[in-house]
Amino acid sequence: MKKKWVLDILPFKNLLFGLILLGNNWVWKIAGLNLFVFLILIFTTLLLWFFLFKSFKKNLFYIGLTLLGILLIFQWKTSTEQSLILLENDEQRIQSERFKYYNPSLHYARVLFARLNLINFLEGDFNTVSTRLQRNFFETIDPNVYFFGGHPRERVWANDFEKFYFILIVPFFVGLYYLILNRKKFVLIYSLISISSLTLIGHKNLMGPFILFPLFVICIWYGILKLLKYET
Amino acid sequence: MKLKVLSFLILILIVIFSSYLRLANLESNPNGLYVDEASTGYNAWSILLTGKDEYGKEFPIFFRFLGSYTPPLYTYLTAGVIQIFGFNIASIRLTSALSGILLILTFFLLMKSLDIYKSWLSPIFGTFLLAISPWSIFYSRIGYEINLAFFVYTIGVLFLWLSIKNSVWFIAGVSFLALSTYIYHAERLLAPLTLIIFTILFKNVILIKENKKVLILALILGLIILTPQLSVLSTAASFTRGSGLFYTEAISRKADEMGFLLAFFQEFFSQYFAYLSPRNLFFQPDSDLQRSLPELSTFYPWLAPFYLTGIYILVKLRANAKKFILMLLLLTPIPASLTGDPFSTQRALPLLLPVTLSLAIGLDKFIAIKSRIFSGLVLIMCLFSLLYLYRSYAVLFPNERAKDWGYGFKQLAKEIEKRPNEQFIIDSSRMKPAYIELVYFMKYPPDKFQKEIDLDIKDNYYTNTVWDSSYKFNNIETRTINWEEDIYKEQILVGDELTISENQAKEHFLEKLFEIKDPMYKIIFIAFKTNPTLKCNKQRNERCFI
Numbered sequence: 001m002k003k004k005w006v007l008d009i010l011p012f013k014n015l016l017f018g019l020i021l022l023g024n025n026w027v028w029k030i031a032g033l034n035l036f037v038f039l040i041l042i043f044t045t046l047l048l049w050f051f052l053f054k055s056f057k058k059n060l061f062y063i064g065l066t067l068l069g070i071l072l073i074f075q076w077k078t079s080t081e082q083s084l085i086l087l088e089n090d091e092q093r094i095q096s097e098r099f100k101y102y103n104p105s106l107h108y109a110r111v112l113f114a115r116l117n118l119i120n121f122l123e124g125d126f127n128t129v130s131t132r133l134q135r136n137f138f139e140t141i142d143p144n145v146y147f148f149g150g151h152p153r154e155r156v157w158a159n160d161f162e163k164f165y166f167i168l169i170v171p172f173f174v175g176l177y178y179l180i181l182n183r184k185k186f187v188l189i190y191s192l193i194s195i196s197s198l199t200l201i202g203h204k205n206l207m208g209p210f211i212l213f214p215l216f217v218i219c220i221w222y223g224i225l226k227l228l229k230y231e232t
Numbered sequence: 233m234k235l236k237v238l239s240f241l242i243l244i245l246i247v248i249f250s251s252y253l254r255l256a257n258l259e260s261n262p263n264g265l266y267v268d269e270a271s272t273g274y275n276a277w278s279i280l281l282t283g284k285d286e287y288g289k290e291f292p293i294f295f296r297f298l299g300s301y302t303p304p305l306y307t308y309l310t311a312g313v314i315q316i317f318g319f320n321i322a323s324i325r326l327t328s329a330l331s332g333i334l335l336i337l338t339f340f341l342l343m344k345s346l347d348i349y350k351s352w353l354s355p356i357f358g359t360f361l362l363a364i365s366p367w368s369i370f371y372s373r374i375g376y377e378i379n380l381a382f383f384v385y386t387i388g389v390l391f392l393w394l395s396i397k398n399s400v401w402f403i404a405g406v407s408f409l410a411l412s413t414y415i416y417h418a419e420r421l422l423a424p425l426t427l428i429i430f431t432i433l434f435k436n437v438i439l440i441k442e443n444k445k446v447l448i449l450a451l452i453l454g455l456i457i458l459t460p461q462l463s464v465l466s467t468a469a470s471f472t473r474g475s476g477l478f479y480t481e482a483i484s485r486k487a488d489e490m491g492f493l494l495a496f497f498q499e500f501f502s503q504y505f506a507y508l509s510p511r512n513l514f515f516q517p518d519s520d521l522q523r524s525l526p527e528l529s530t531f532y533p534w535l536a537p538f539y540l541t542g543i544y545i546l547v548k549l550r551a552n553a554k555k556f557i558l559m560l561l562l563l564t565p566i567p568a569s570l571t572g573d574p575f576s577t578q579r580a581l582p583l584l585l586p587v588t589l590s591l592a593i594g595l596d597k598f599i600a601i602k603s604r605i606f607s608g609l610v611l612i613m614c615l616f617s618l619l620y621l622y623r624s625y626a627v628l629f630p631n632e633r634a635k636d637w638g639y640g641f642k643q644l645a646k647e648i649e650k651r652p653n654e655q656f657i658i659d660s661s662r663m664k665p666a667y668i669e670l671v672y673f674m675k676y677p678p679d680k681f682q683k684e685i686d687l688d689i690k691d692n693y694y695t696n697t698v699w700d701s702s703y704k705f706n707n708i709e710t711r712t713i714n715w716e717e718d719i720y721k722e723q724i725l726v727g728d729e730l731t732i733s734e735n736q737a738k739e740h741f742l743e744k745l746f747e748i749k750d751p752m753y754k755i756i757f758i759a760f761k762t763n764p765t766l767k768c769n770k771q772r773n774e775r776c777f778i
Contacts, residue, residue, distance in 0.1 A: 098628070101753075131527075134533050135515065138511035138514065138515040138516070138536070141510055142509045142512075144506055144509055144511075148502035151502045152502055152506055152574035152575070153506060153511075153512070153575065166497075177547060
């Protein structure tokens, strides 16, 4: 008979999950700011984890989806709205300087752009919206935002803080890789919903992009188990 | 056969187009001459004329540029270019531009030899992405060593890869990697790291009995190439740059809280992951205005999904190429991650290689499924990208970043030359070292300059690493203005718009002589003539009698 390791007897995997779930700065920061969001986050994370690794019941999936919807609403309502079109003061200054110094009449190619109405494409609303969406998107998928408090490119306006201990970035990536490999649909749907929402909503939220919290916890947990070559 | 010809023809078109992107307006865009370019150019000229650098040191192994001890190869090559094309800005930048063009061919060969792409179009697209990448174009058009080092490193890497199939290439690989250490500081760390990790990863094909002769030969050749550098390895010059850029302060701040080792790892990994983050690679440019383009990062934003897909496929891949590309991806950010600047595109340039390879792998996945539709879409996106590149590089960059690129020194040199009998004080408190820009633009004779500066430096060249930004030559002094004394001597004070306020000018009876503005009409330099007679008449004090 195969000898059981001491951690097999203890509910190691479950303890580890609890430790990751509650042993991070992020969740306690959220708890301090909004207890209701904290409770829903804990419940959603546990439910998704249970659904993914314990029991594939459809009911669980629907409950999880509903909770995710609630979290999404909270993410939206607790974030300070950042316009996708309105320019900030500094952007207005740069735009007016550019209009002043690169008047289309000064440059042959810009005359062409002006005729084709591409000036607006390059300097106007379209460009502003596209830049804002890109900023939100790339900040959402920046690992430094979650593990290093945005360092070395801190975002003062976003009140960045270290959400998870920095060493956990390694198991996070390992876990993400294996999760994509083994639970592709889940990761794709979850990422698509949360990342696209954050791309629209933006990051101006004291609690951070917490809709991604369950995915991070599950990835880190899964990654640690894989690194320890633990059966999942 | 047909595909091979077609692929070759497209490659030629790509090389022609990339040559245009790298050579057009080389003299005037970047608009100005950055201090590092001026140092390279002036010292190359000095070597050409006198066989010595600005300090009078004969053929140095490291150039003491502004105290940075830069590896010498780029400067020596530039001396040759100046001999052929004359002493001008384009000559200083030409070696870099040619490296950028040859890099395109080397990269294509590397992609073909990796043999992991399902579609024949993928290596072509990958090469085209490199050709139009803002990162590659930007560093191909600057007059100092970064791009040449990257090019030579890439050749070394290509030969290493080829040595898996034919071990003879290992000799060439080692030689080129050794050579790259003579070009840029980052390669001095990266090249040996690459060689060691490559040998460990592929020890089953490299470290075998049959390769004994090849390995010995590679080792001997590598050591011969490195001998001049090894001769100064123990001097301070060899380490001063690396230790100067290391984030000692940041670590010591955190060390009390978490211990030195953890503080180091936290700082290192935060920098390291920043180099691999899509946010920095595809959206947010380098924060140093001199090293970045307005509103364009190292790659175009629409490529980010292919980068992520590429890495995912790469990790899943079962081939030697997986180990090889992942090795490059994980090693290339290391030198830059040991320095404090956030996302320094200059020090991380070799990262361009594995990232572009990953992009091509990501693209390949989609091209292999729907070849025509997808290729068409990629082409349309490339056209849009070129539009943004034009806007950023040809319109915004030469105007908005002129000041960061040393615009104005040419005009200042002319103003000084107009007044040979007047004494000039150039305030150095907020500007990059002005002396090297001025000697370059004034074409100040190197043999004369070598005699006018601290003569002891050349005797302790590799040990006297403390660099002083104050210089005195001809009728020019570059240092901080001394308000207690300078206004009591007849001379011209030059500074930026903050150096001398209107009130100060009034108080000290300074007369405005000239202003030099950038293309956005913002003041870069402002010059005032002192009037000690009037000053002493109105406000007599003991200085008036000195």
